[in-house]
Amino acid sequence: MHKINQRENLHTSVAHDPYDGRHHGAIHIPIYQTSLFSFDSYERFMQAHADEHQQHVYSRGNNPTVRFLEDKLAELEGAEMSKCFASGMAAISATILSNLQAGDHVVCVDQAYGPTRHFLEHYVSRFQIETTFVDGSSLEAIEAALQPNTKLLYLESPSTMLFQLQDLAACAKLARSRGIVTAIDGTWATPVFQRPLELGVDLVIHSITKYISGQSDSVGGVVSGSKELVGRIASGEYMLLGGIMSAHTAAQVERCLRTLPLRLERHERSGLKVAEHLCRQPYVLRVNHPGLPSHPQYELAKRQMDGTSGLFSFESAESPETMRAWSDRLRYFKIGVSWGGFESLITANPVPTGYGAPGARSLVRLHVGLESADDLIRDLDEAWEQTAAEAAAERSEQ
Ligand SMILES: Cc1ncc(COP(=O)(O)O)c(C=O)c1O
Structure with a gap:
C-alpha cells in the first residue's frame, strides 16, 4: 500500500x-x-x-x-x-x-x-x-x-x-x-x-x-x-x-x-492495528476498513491510494444500546462526532437500513488517534469484558 x-x-x-x-x-x-x-x-x-x-x-x-x-x-x-x-x-x-x-x-x-x-x-x-x-x-x-x-x-x-x-x-x-x-x-x-x-x-x-x-x-x-x-x-x-x-x-x-504526513503515518499504523484486533473479537461481525484484505475493494484501495487513515467502522450483532454501554466504559475513546484530531473517538448507531452484514444491528465508528495503539486495544478489551459480564448477569437474573 x-x-x-x-x-x-x-x-x-x-x-x-x-x-x-x-x-x-x-x-x-x-x-x-x-x-x-x-x-x-x-x-x-x-x-x-x-x-x-x-x-x-x-x-x-x-x-x-x-x-x-x-x-x-x-x-x-x-x-x-x-x-x-x-x-x-x-x-x-x-x-x-x-x-x-x-x-x-x-x-x-x-x-x-x-x-x-x-x-x-x-x-x-x-x-x-x-x-x-x-x-x-x-x-x-x-x-x-x-x-x-x-x-x-x-x-x-x-x-x-x-x-x-x-x-x-x-x-x-x-x-x-x-x-x-x-x-x-x-x-x-x-x-x-x-x-x-x-x-x-x-x-x-x-x-x-x-x-x-x-x-x-x-x-x-x-x-x-x-x-x-x-x-x-x-x-x-x-x-x-x-x-x-x-x-x-x-x-x-x-x-x-507541517506535521500532516507524520501524523497520518501514525494514524495509519495504529488504525490498522486496532482494526486487525477487532476482526478477532466475538462481538464484531465485520470491520469496514479499506486497508484490510477482507475489504471488498481492497485492490482498488491499493491502486488509487498511498495509505489509509485512522477512521473506520465495524458492524456488530449486539444492540446499539449494548455498544453504547460499552462506549460509556471506554477510557481513551471519547464519545463525539468529527474525527481526524489527535484524540480517539467513538460513535455507536443502528446499522442504516439496507446496509450491513446479515444480522448486523449496530454500526460502531472509531477514530484511532495518536495515543499508543496498545493502550487503545487494552481499553477496548477491558470495557468489553465489563460490558459482557454485566449482560451475562442481567440474563441470569431474568
Ligand atoms: C466526509 C466529510 N466531509 C465534509 C464534512 C464537513 O466538514 P465541516 O464540518 O468542516 O463543515 C465532514 C464533517 O464531518 C465530513 O465528515
Missing part, C-alpha cells in the same frame, strides 16, 4: 514554502489581521481591483496569510489553485452551486456525508436542480444514472461510515467523455494518501477541520483544481456567499500542515 518515495517527499514539501526568505525571514507566514489593503495612488487601487484574486484589495477576496495556506495545499494536491473556506460545508456548497444552473442534474454517491446529501436533496432542489443518488461502488450504476442534463458527478471516496470507494480514474473518464464535471470529497485520505486530480477528477474538496488541521481546534474547508474551475468559485460563491477562512485560522492550519 506504500509508495515510499512519494510519501517521503511530502515530509519535505510541508517543511518548505514558496515564501522562504520574505517577511524579514520569518519562518512562519505572518498573520495579516486586516480587512482591507490601502493604496498610495488611485491608479494602483484601480489596477489591483481589476485583478482582485492575485492582488490584495479586501480580505473577503484575498488575504496573504490565507493565500499562503492555499498555495501550500495546491502544491500537496498537485492543483493549479486552491481556495480555503470557513468550513468543509462552505467549500462543498460553493463547489456544488458553482457548477449548476436551473434545469441541471447531479449524480451523487449515496454514501456521501449527510449534510452534503441534505444540501442536494432539500436545498439545491429548490432551484429546479435534480439529484440522483447511486451506489458509488458500481460504475454501471453511475453510468445508468447519467442524463443529458447531468452537469456534476459528486463523489466521496472513501465514504466515512461504511468506507466504500469509487474507482476514481474510471468515474473521471466516464464523466469527461460526457462533458460532466467531477468533484470529490477526499477528506478521509487527505492529499497525503490520495491525489484525485492525478486520476482525472476535476475538483477535490477537504474538510480541513479533520486531518489537515488535526488538532480539533479549527474549522475549515478547501477546494482545489484548475485555475478555471477554482477561479470561478473564487470570484463567484467565495465572494458572494462570503464563507471565507480567517487569517487566524489559516495561520493555525499552516502550523498543523
Whole structure:
C-alpha cells in the first residue's frame, strides 16, 4: 500500500514554502489581521481591483496569510489553485452551486456525508436542480444514472461510515467523455494518501477541520483544481456567499500542515492495528476498513491510494444500546462526532437500513488517534469484558 518515495517527499514539501526568505525571514507566514489593503495612488487601487484574486484589495477576496495556506495545499494536491473556506460545508456548497444552473442534474454517491446529501436533496432542489443518488461502488450504476442534463458527478471516496470507494480514474473518464464535471470529497485520505486530480477528477474538496488541521481546534474547508474551475468559485460563491477562512485560522492550519504526513503515518499504523484486533473479537461481525484484505475493494484501495487513515467502522450483532454501554466504559475513546484530531473517538448507531452484514444491528465508528495503539486495544478489551459480564448477569437474573 506504500509508495515510499512519494510519501517521503511530502515530509519535505510541508517543511518548505514558496515564501522562504520574505517577511524579514520569518519562518512562519505572518498573520495579516486586516480587512482591507490601502493604496498610495488611485491608479494602483484601480489596477489591483481589476485583478482582485492575485492582488490584495479586501480580505473577503484575498488575504496573504490565507493565500499562503492555499498555495501550500495546491502544491500537496498537485492543483493549479486552491481556495480555503470557513468550513468543509462552505467549500462543498460553493463547489456544488458553482457548477449548476436551473434545469441541471447531479449524480451523487449515496454514501456521501449527510449534510452534503441534505444540501442536494432539500436545498439545491429548490432551484429546479435534480439529484440522483447511486451506489458509488458500481460504475454501471453511475453510468445508468447519467442524463443529458447531468452537469456534476459528486463523489466521496472513501465514504466515512461504511468506507466504500469509487474507482476514481474510471468515474473521471466516464464523466469527461460526457462533458460532466467531477468533484470529490477526499477528506478521509487527505492529499497525503490520495491525489484525485492525478486520476482525472476535476475538483477535490477537504474538510480541513479533520486531518489537515488535526488538532480539533479549527474549522475549515478547501477546494482545489484548475485555475478555471477554482477561479470561478473564487470570484463567484467565495465572494458572494462570503464563507471565507480567517487569517487566524489559516495561520493555525499552516502550523498543523507541517506535521500532516507524520501524523497520518501514525494514524495509519495504529488504525490498522486496532482494526486487525477487532476482526478477532466475538462481538464484531465485520470491520469496514479499506486497508484490510477482507475489504471488498481492497485492490482498488491499493491502486488509487498511498495509505489509509485512522477512521473506520465495524458492524456488530449486539444492540446499539449494548455498544453504547460499552462506549460509556471506554477510557481513551471519547464519545463525539468529527474525527481526524489527535484524540480517539467513538460513535455507536443502528446499522442504516439496507446496509450491513446479515444480522448486523449496530454500526460502531472509531477514530484511532495518536495515543499508543496498545493502550487503545487494552481499553477496548477491558470495557468489553465489563460490558459482557454485566449482560451475562442481567440474563441470569431474568
Ligand atoms: C466526509 C466529510 N466531509 C465534509 C464534512 C464537513 O466538514 P465541516 O464540518 O468542516 O463543515 C465532514 C464533517 O464531518 C465530513 O465528515
